[in-house]
Amino acid sequence: MKNSMFIITSEPVSIEEVTQKVVRREAGAIVNFIGTVREFTKGKRTLSLQYEAYPSMAEKQLAKIGEEINEKWPDAITAITHRTGKLDISDIAVVIAVSTPHRKDAYAANEYAIERIKQIVPIWKKEQWEDGEEWIGDQLENKSYPKGKPEEVENND
Amino acid sequence: MINIKVFAHLREKLGGEQLTVDHTEITVKELLQELAEKYSIKTDSIMVAINEEYADSEDLVQSGDTVALIPPVSGG
Numbered sequence: 001m002k003n004s005m006f007i008i009t010s011e012p013v014s015i016e017e018v019t020q021k022v023v024r025r026e027a028g029a030i031v032n033f034i035g036t037v038r039e040f041t042k043g044k045r046t047l048s049l050q051y052e053a054y055p056s057m058a059e060k061q062l063a064k065i066g067e068e069i070n071e072k073w074p075d076a077i078t079a080i081t082h083r084t085g086k087l088d089i090s091d092i093a094v095v096i097a098v099s100t101p102h103r104k105d106a107y108a109a110n111e112y113a114i115e116r117i118k119q120i121v122p123i124w125k126k127e128q129w130e131d132g133e134e135w136i137g138d139q140l141e142n143k144s145y146p147k148g149k150p151e152e153v154e155n156n157d
Numbered sequence: 158m159i160n161i162k163v164f165a166h167l168r169e170k171l172g173g174e175q176l177t178v179d180h181t182e183i184t185v186k187e188l189l190q191e192l193a194e195k196y197s198i199k200t201d202s203i204m205v206a207i208n209e210e211y212a213d214s215e216d217l218v219q220s221g222d223t224v225a226l227i228p229p230v231s232g233g
Binding site: 054 | 162164165166168169206209210211225227228229230231232233
């Protein structure tokens, strides 16, 4: 695995490897987020997921999230790895590790990271169900981008 | 020549990972209008990246640029 802090990979993600990247003497807290494949969504059974990315741009956007975190929490160090390809139930799709001197900032910065991943990082998932499949995110066309791109900073509600 | 990368349902609908259009210069908005008509796709929800950076609708795409059509993302 590459030694960068922000990685898109088709290989299984190691929680330990991502976490080790943010270990340092100044840190008093490390918070991990581990995103896994959920079997049931609103009663519908998922068999597997397929993740597709625009890898080079996705890695840049992950790094941008790291920069945004550093503007809000200057003492934070962030590492993110997101997987692509076919994932089974309970497989790890994403690992986010944030270290800070004190725990509150690590929790907040970590949540900020996953919210931003869902807004600006070019990764898409296709749900495979018992009776069909669908790319998630667009079919309802309930999002629109009149400016042609996401807003710079959005609320995390 | 402008190369256009497509992903997810757009890739499947258009039957390939890359399109090309023959312009020396065109705005993002004009490009989306052209693609919408040519391929019968809805572009309201599509974000556009030029050379791996999100672009505004009035930004100019120039020959040699790599454009990506980015439907609403669903990572995480």
